[in-house]
Amino acid sequence: MFNALSRQPDDALLALIGLYKQDPRPGKVDLGVGVYRDEEGRTPVFRAVKAAERLLLDGQDSKAYLGLEGDAGYLERLWSLVGGAAGTKVATAGVQTPGGSGALRLAADLVLRGGSKRVLVGQPTWPNHVGIFAAAGLEVVSYPFFDTAGQTVLFDRMIAAFEAAQPGDVALLHGSCHNPTGAPLSLDQWKELAAVLETRGVLPLVDIAYQGFGRGLEEDSEGLRHLIGVVPETLVAVSSSKSFGLYRERTGAIFAVAAAPAAADLAKSNLMALARTSYSMPPDHGAAVVRTILSDAALTADWIAELDVMRARITGIRRKLAAGLAGVFPALAAVAEQEGMFSLLPLTEAEVLRLRADHAIYMPTSGRINIAGLKTAEVDDVVAKFAALR
Numbered sequence: 001m002f003n004a005l006s007r008q009p010d011d012a013l014l015a016l017i018g019l020y021k022q023d024p025r026p027g028k029v030d031l032g033v034g035v036y037r038d039e040e041g042r043t044p045v046f047r048a049v050k051a052a053e054r055l056l057l058d059g060q061d062s063k064a065y066l067g068l069e070g071d072a073g074y075l076e077r078l079w080s081l082v083g084g085a086a087g088t089k090v091a092t093a094g095v096q097t098p099g100g101s102g103a104l105r106l107a108a109d110l111v112l113r114g115g116s117k118r119v120l121v122g123q124p125t126w127p128n129h130v131g132i133f134a135a136a137g138l139e140v141v142s143y144p145f146f147d148t149a150g151q152t153v154l155f156d157r158m159i160a161a162f163e164a165a166q167p168g169d170v171a172l173l174h175g176s177c178h179n180p181t182g183a184p185l186s187l188d189q190w191k192e193l194a195a196v197l198e199t200r201g202v203l204p205l206v207d208i209a210y211q212g213f214g215r216g217l218e219e220d221s222e223g224l225r226h227l228i229g230v231v232p233e234t235l236v237a238v239s240s241s242k243s244f245g246l247y248r249e250r251t252g253a254i255f256a257v258a259a260a261p262a263a264a265d266l267a268k269s270n271l272m273a274l275a276r277t278s279y280s281m282p283p284d285h286g287a288a289v290v291r292t293i294l295s296d297a298a299l300t301a302d303w304i305a306e307l308d309v310m311r312a313r314i315t316g317i318r319r320k321l322a323a324g325l326a327g328v329f330p331a332l333a334a335v336a337e338q339e340g341m342f343s344l345l346p347l348t349e350a351e352v353l354r355l356r357a358d359h360a361i362y363m364p365t366s367g368r369i370n371i372a373g374l375k376t377a378e379v380d381d382v383v384a385k386f387a388a389l390r
């Protein structure tokens with residue numbers, strides 16, 4: 001039976017991590033993997049996570065049964081972080097998932113059950129969006145989102161694509177910190193978008209995987225908060241893996257937001273049934289850590305303080321890099337205005353490979369870079385190597 005299988009292509013980003021590891025050159029730079037790193041190149045465990053883990057260890061005797069929904073305290077507190085005051089004005093039901101990826105997969109399975117056949121994703125988007133939705137059996141259709149050469153959001157073309165969508169179509173949107181472009185939508189653009197989706201009967205599926213890394217915890221879900229007040233139903237896939245530094249736990253949740261509690265409950269009953277036949281119950285530890293932090297004012301304040309430091313570091317490097325690169329690619333001045341860890345550079349595949357071969361600067365051939373992978377002291381040198389390309 002196994003011999004009847006055909007070999008699958010390696011995941012491009014995971015393969016890149018392997019290449020980087022094998023490179024013996026000192027001073028190599030990894031702009032590929034989408035993980036936060038500090039000035040020492042480490043991915044720190046948040047102080048609040050360490051404290052929460054100590055508290056959890058002390059109470060471990062009572063750990064037995066969890067259930068399909070997961071940790072109710074995690075879901076409640078996470079939703080209050082994501083939805084804010086707007087989230088209290090709508091009916092919401094959540095299910096804890098293995099990472100944001102698990103949330104996206106459950107969302108895809110749910111909309112298929114609900115009768116949707118198509119999901120519209122921006123061009124470009126996180127490549128695994130396409131993988132997850134296609135694997136679930138949805139037809140994946142692209143809408144224009146970003147012009148890499150000009151570093152601009154193709155907002156009018158995006159709106160035109162939604163105006164031409166069918167009722168029941170699903171629109172995948174990034175809540176903030178767009179992966180791979182870093183390009184934000186303004187609140188006015190979210191307002192226009194929400195109105196079009198509402199008119200066309202298109203269901204938004206909002207992926208929010210980097211809350212706190214963009215402009216701030218509140219600001220990073222500002223568009224989503226507006227949207228849920230306008231459209232009758234929204235799905236929100238949340239990842240806590242990055243915002244709480246739980247990369248090895250992969251913690252997330254899917255929230256179904258509806259105009260009335262009965263509809264949200266129906267969605268939840270189906271999400272739990274789908275989870276049962278997929279992975280059964282979600283792993284607990286990451287969600288318990290997040291719940292413990294968000295249940296304690298001092299731990300929450302400390303988590304936010306550390307997140308603020310990370311965001312400030314990303315913003316500083318972003319500005320420095322953008323100022324340097326603008327001399328080579330004038331459009332890249334816009335990188336300074338983007339948010340989160342990622343930006344997409346207008347490099348050819350040959351240029352990406354040259355940077356890798358000649359200078360040990362690693363990024364995927366798409367040209368997506370992780371700003372947080374760069375140390376402040378490396379920026380000038382990296383800019384000089386980009387300049388030598390043209």
Ligand SMILES: Cc1ncc(COP(=O)(O)O)c(C=O)c1O
Nearest residue numbers: 099100101126179209239241250
């Ligand atoms: C845009 C986006 N959505 C979702 C995810 C998945 O999150 P998780 O790692 O929690 O599965 C990622 C992770 O890379 C991502 O970049």
